[in-house]
Amino acid sequence: MEQNNSILEINNINKTYKNSRALSEVSFFVEKGEMVGLIGSSGSGKSTLLRLISGLIKSDKSGSYIKVFQTFIQKNGTINSGIRKIRAKIGFVFQKFNLVERMSVIKNVLVGALSRMPFWRSWLQIFTRSEKILAMEALQRVNIDKYALQRSGTLSGGQQQRAAIARALVQKAEIILADEPIASLDPEASRKVMKILSKINREDNTTVIISLHQVEYALDYCKRIIALKEGKIIFDGAPEELTVEMLHSIYGSEFNETGTCDEGYECINISRKKKTAIKNIKKDLTEVKAYI
Amino acid sequence: MAEIKNNITEIKIPRRNILATIGYFVFWILLFSILAWAYTGADIRFIELFKYSNNILILMSGFFPPNFYDWQNYLSEMVVTIQIAVWGTFLAVVFSVPFGLLSSKNVTPEWLRQPVRRLMDIFRSVNEMIFALLFVASVGLGPFAGVLALFIHTLGTLAKLFSEAVEAIDPHPMEGIKATGATHVEEIIYGVIPQVMPLWISYSLYRFEANVRSATVIGMVGAGGIGLILWDAVRSFEYSSASAMLIIIIITVILLDLLSAKLRELFT
Numbered sequence: 229m230e231q232n233n234s235i236l237e238i239n240n241i242n243k244t245y246k247n248s249r250a251l252s253e254v255s256f257f258v259e260k261g262e263m264v265g266l267i268g269s270s271g272s273g274k275s276t277l278l279r280l281i282s283g284l285i286k287s288d289k290s291g292s293y294i295k296v297f298q299t300f301i302q303k304n305g306t307i308n309s310g311i312r313k314i315r316a317k318i319g320f321v322f323q324k325f326n327l328v329e330r331m332s333v334i335k336n337v338l339v340g341a342l343s344r345m346p347f348w349r350s351w352l353q354i355f356t357r358s359e360k361i362l363a364m365e366a367l368q369r370v371n372i373d374k375y376a377l378q379r380s381g382t383l384s385g386g387q388q389q390r391a392a393i394a395r396a397l398v399q400k401a402e403i404i405l406a407d408e409p410i411a412s413l414d415p416e417a418s419r420k421v422m423k424i425l426s427k428i429n430r431e432d433n434t435t436v437i438i439s440l441h442q443v444e445y446a447l448d449y450c451k452r453i454i455a456l457k458e459g460k461i462i463f464d465g466a467p468e469e470l471t472v473e474m475l476h477s478i479y480g481s482e483f484n485e486t487g488t489c490d491e492g493y494e495c496i497n498i499s500r501k502k503k504t505a506i507k508n509i510k511k512d513l514t515e516v517k518a519y520i
Numbered sequence: 521m522a523e524i525k526n527n528i529t530e531i532k533i534p535r536r537n538i539l540a541t542i543g544y545f546v547f548w549i550l551l552f553s554i555l556a557w558a559y560t561g562a563d564i565r566f567i568e569l570f571k572y573s574n575n576i577l578i579l580m581s582g583f584f585p586p587n588f589y590d591w592q593n594y595l596s597e598m599v600v601t602i603q604i605a606v607w608g609t610f611l612a613v614v615f616s617v618p619f620g621l622l623s624s625k626n627v628t629p630e631w632l633r634q635p636v637r638r639l640m641d642i643f644r645s646v647n648e649m650i651f652a653l654l655f656v657a658s659v660g661l662g663p664f665a666g667v668l669a670l671f672i673h674t675l676g677t678l679a680k681l682f683s684e685a686v687e688a689i690d691p692h693p694m695e696g697i698k699a700t701g702a703t704h705v706e707e708i709i710y711g712v713i714p715q716v717m718p719l720w721i722s723y724s725l726y727r728f729e730a731n732v733r734s735a736t737v738i739g740m741v742g743a744g745g746i747g748l749i750l751w752d753a754v755r756s757f758e759y760s761s762a763s764a765m766l767i768i769i770i771i772t773v774i775l776l777d778l779l780s781a782k783l784r785e786l787f788t
Contacts, residue, residue: 315699320696320699329693331714342701343700347705351709399700
C-alpha cells in the first residue's frame with residue numbers, strides 16, 4: 229500500500245487499561261474517501277481505537293504512532309500538542325450523540341465552527357451570518373433544519389444523531405469517526421443515519437470510519453470491513469470476503485448456529501439474534517455476488 | 521386450621537446482623553454522652569427558664585403594641601437592607617462563576633483546584649457577622665461594609681454550590697465539544713454552563729433570600745440598614761419601636777421568599 233497517500237496511518241498501537249489489554253499491535257492504513265466498518269463484539273476495542281485516532285486517549289508507549297493527514301496525532305503515547313488544529317478536521321459522532329441538550333440545535337451545530345473563530349467571538353458566542361448559513365446548510369443536508377431553534381434534547385434519538393453529523397459537517401471534517409452511531413436507535417432511524425453517512429462519504433469524498441455492533445449494517449454500507457477480536461485485527465478486507473466461519477471467530481461462542489449453548493436462556497437468545505444476522509449476511513452475499 | 525398453624529411456624533423472621541445491632545446501641549450511647557458532655561459548658565438551665573418565665577412575659581409585653589410612629593424611616597432602612605443584599609449577592613454570583621469552576625474536579629487540575637477550594641472554605645467558615653466587623657473597621661460604618669461582608673461569605677458558599685453542580689454534569693456533551701477541536705474554555709462555555717445554568721440561578725436566588733435575612737443582622741455591628749436602628753432601639757429599651765421593625769422585617773422576608781420561590785420554580 230502506498231503509504232504517502234494515506235489519510236490515516238496506524239502503526240503498531242497498543243493500549244492497556246490498568247490490567248487488561250484493549251488493543252494489541254494494531255496497524256492499518258486508510259485512504260482518502262474510504263468508508264470503513266469496524267466490527268467486533270463489545271469489548272473488542274472498537275471504541276478505544278476511534279478514541280485513540282481522535283487523540284481523546286493516549287496509547288501505550290511502545291514505539292507506536294497514529295498519523296492523520298500525514299501529521300502525528302500521537303507518538304509513543306504522547307499526544308501532539310497541536311492536537312486541536314488536527315481534531316478540527318476530524319468529526320466525531322458518538323453513540324450517545326454528545327449534544328448539549330439544553331442548547332438549541334443550531335448552536336450545537338455551530339460548535340463545529342468554533343475552531344475557526346477568534347477566541348473573543350467564540351467566548352461571547354457571536355456567530356457571523358456566513359457561519360449561521362453554513363450551519364443551516366448542514367442541517368438541511370441531514371433534513372432537520374426545521375428544528376433549528378428547538379432545544380436539542382427535545383429531538384428524537386435519530387434526529388439528535390443527525391444533528392451530531394451536521395456538527396461534523398460544519399467542522400468541514402475530512403474524516404468522520406463514528407463510534408456505534410446507531411447502537412441507541414431503532415432500525416428505521418439507524419438506516420437514515422447510515423444513509424446520511426454514506427451519502428456524505430460519496431458526495432464529499434469524506435473518509436468515514438464507523439464502528440458497528442451489527443454486522444448487517446456494516447455489510448450494507450461499508451466497502452471495507454476491519455474486524456477486531458480481543459484487541460487484535462483478525463480481518464481486513466471487502467465485505468464479500470467475510471465468511472460465516474470468520475464471523476464465528478469474530479463473535480466467538482456468542483455466534484452459534486445451532487442456537488444452543490451451556491450458559492442458559494440468555495445465551496440462546498443472543499445466538500438466535502446472531503442466526504438472523506447470518507441469514508442476512510448470506511442473503512447479502514448472494515445479492516453482492518448477483519450484483520457483481 | 522392445622523395447616524395454617526404449620527405455615528406460621530415455617531415462616532422465618534430474618535435476623536438483623538449482630539454488628540448492626542451493636543452499632544445501633546453504640547450510636548445512641550454516643551449521642552447521649554455528647555449531649556451530657558456539652559450540658560454544663562452550654563449552661564443549660566431549663567428550670568430557671570420556667571422559674572423566671574414572668575420576666576420574659578414582662579419583657580415581651582413591652583413589645584406590644586408595636587409603635588409604627590416612625591414607619592417611613594423603618595421602611596427606608598429596610599429598603600437599604602435589601603439593597604445591601606442585592607449587591608452583596610450580585611458580586612458573589614459574578615465571582616462564584618470563575619471560583620466555582622476553578623474548584624470543580626472535572627474542569628480544573630488538582631494543583632489549582634485545591635488552593636482555590638481552601639480559600640473558599642475560609643470564606644465560608646467565617647460568619648458574615650465577623651466579616652462585617654472587619655469591614656466596618658476597614659471601610660468605615662455603613663452599608664458598604666455590609667455589602668462586602670455578604671459578598672465574601674456568600675462567595676464561599678456559592679462557589680462550593682456552583683462547583684458541586686459542575687461536578688454533577690453529564691460529561692458526554694463536553695467530550696463532544698472537545699472532539700471538534702475546541703479549547704478547554706470553549707468546552708466550559710458551550711458544554712458546562714448551559715447544563716448548570718438552572719441550578720446556578722436557583723442557588724443564587726436562594727442565597728439572595730438568605731442574604732436579606734443576614735443583612736438585617738449585620739446591621740447591628742454598624743454595617744447599615746434596618747439592623748442598625750433595630751439594635752439602637754433594643755439598647756435604648758424602645759421595645760415597641762423594635763417590635764414594629766421586626767414586623768416589617770418579617771413581612772419583607774416572607775414576601776421575598778415567596779417571590780424567589782416562584783422565580784426558582786421557573787428555572788427548575
